[in-house]
Amino acid sequence: MLEELNRLEEEALKALETAEDEEALDQWYRAYLGRKGAVTRMVRSVGTLPKEERPAFGRRANEVKQALEAAYADRRETVRRMALARALEEGAVDVTLPGRPVVRGRLHPATRTLREIYAIFADMGFQVYRSRDVETDEYNFQLLNMPPHHPARDMWDTFYTTQEGVLLRTHTSPGQIHAMREFAPEPVRVILPGMCYRYEQITARSEIQFHQVEGLAVGRNITMTDLKGTLAEFARRMFGPERKMRFRCSHFPFTEPSVEVDIDCILCEGRGCPVCKHTGWLEILGAGMVHPVVLRNGGYDPDVYSGFAFGMGPERITMLKYGIQDIRYFWGNDLRFLEQF
Numbered sequence: 001m002l003e004e005l006n007r008l009e010e011e012a013l014k015a016l017e018t019a020e021d022e023e024a025l026d027q028w029y030r031a032y033l034g035r036k037g038a039v040t041r042m043v044r045s046v047g048t049l050p051k052e053e054r055p056a057f058g059r060r061a062n063e064v065k066q067a068l069e070a071a072y073a074d075r076r077e078t079v080r081r082m083a084l085a086r087a088l089e090e091g092a093v094d095v096t097l098p099g100r101p102v103v104r105g106r107l108h109p110a111t112r113t114l115r116e117i118y119a120i121f122a123d124m125g126f127q128v129y130r131s132r133d134v135e136t137d138e139y140n141f142q143l144l145n146m147p148p149h150h151p152a153r154d155m156w157d158t159f160y161t162t163q164e165g166v167l168l169r170t171h172t173s174p175g176q177i178h179a180m181r182e183f184a185p186e187p188v189r190v191i192l193p194g195m196c197y198r199y200e201q202i203t204a205r206s207e208i209q210f211h212q213v214e215g216l217a218v219g220r221n222i223t224m225t226d227l228k229g230t231l232a233e234f235a236r237r238m239f240g241p242e243r244k245m246r247f248r249c250s251h252f253p254f255t256e257p258s259v260e261v262d263i264d265c266i267l268c269e270g271r272g273c274p275v276c277k278h279t280g281w282l283e284i285l286g287a288g289m290v291h292p293v294v295l296r297n298g299g300y301d302p303d304v305y306s307g308f309a310f311g312m313g314p315e316r317i318t319m320l321k322y323g324i325q326d327i328r329y330f331w332g333n334d335l336r337f338l339e340q341f
């Protein structure tokens with residue numbers, strides 16, 4: 001019986017050497033030291049021995065048990081270390097390898113132009129003023145001197161909501177009223193960027209959704225000369241000092257007098273081409289002196305205060321700067337277009 005015990009110990013120690021992972025260790029434990037393990041069973045069989053052999057056997061059995069428990073704990077630690085070493089080796093990183101390039105995003109071309117516009121006007125003391133895209137008929141038309149049935153409304157058809165008198169703004173000009181009502185009677189010098197919406201045919205030059213940047217300056221003694229100087233400085237910085245600029249008489253119900261501003265065609269240098277429709281000029285914005293009715297609606301006394309306003313389309317300006325042929329590229333979400341900027 002004692003011999004058998006010694007053999008079992010030897011066998012168990014040998015088997016333990018081959019256990020390489022946790023699972024094999026558990027299996028080993030169950031096979032030898034578990035409740036039904038070989039060693040446990042042998043310890044229990046002490047009762048079947050003759051009385052005089054029992055003490056010696058019992059002592060030896062305990063020794064074997066302790067020796068195996070200790071060997072098991074040792075092996076367990078070794079296996080844990082081996083697993084760690086293997087994981088470190090497998091997960092090793094060669095820090096000298098070149099990194100994987102991260103694809104860089106970029107600004108939308110309209111955003112780039114908007115930011116250029118902000119920077120130019122910031123230098124001239126204009127702050128950015130935000131106003132809402134969803135407007136009322138009152139702000140989009142009436143307070144801008146376009147009562148119901150005014151013929152000028154035909155130029156600015158829009159999307160109406162199901163709520164009576166609530167619509168998507170056709171231009172950023174209603175923001176003029178919001179800004180004036182906030183600042184009056186203090187002087188105001190703001191630009192108002194944002195999306196505008198028009199219910200019109202989509203063409204290479206016209207979208208149903210586009211940006212505008214409105215400008216507004218109100219104070220004492222503001223004259224048409226200030227408007228011309230401000231816009232000339234803007235055009236010089238946006239398009240370069242070699243560009244020529246012209247002011248054409250025009251009409252907007254909310255300005256008096258009104259002008260439209262052209263620059264000489266960037267593509268043909270003013271000689272005439274299909275883009276400028278052979279005129280040599282390209283329109284970039286509408287402008288004028290704020291109409292007395294609009295000043296009064298904004299909270300200023302037109303006998304004391306005067307002001308100028310203008311409204312430009314950044315997408316059209318971007319088209320001119322980069323020679324983009326079709327405005328539909330802007331919101332088509334085609335990466336082949338967007339990645340060029």
Ligand code: FA5
Nearest residue numbers: 171173206207210284285286287309310311312313316
């Ligand atoms: C207006 O919207 C006036 N509110 C501008 C203004 C402001 C005049 C303040 C006087 C004082 P107009 O409809 O011309 O004007 O539009 C102004 C600019 O918006 C145009 O020059 C053009 O650059 C841009 N724009 C107009 N319609 C579209 C469109 N469908 N798609 C893209 N850009 C457009």
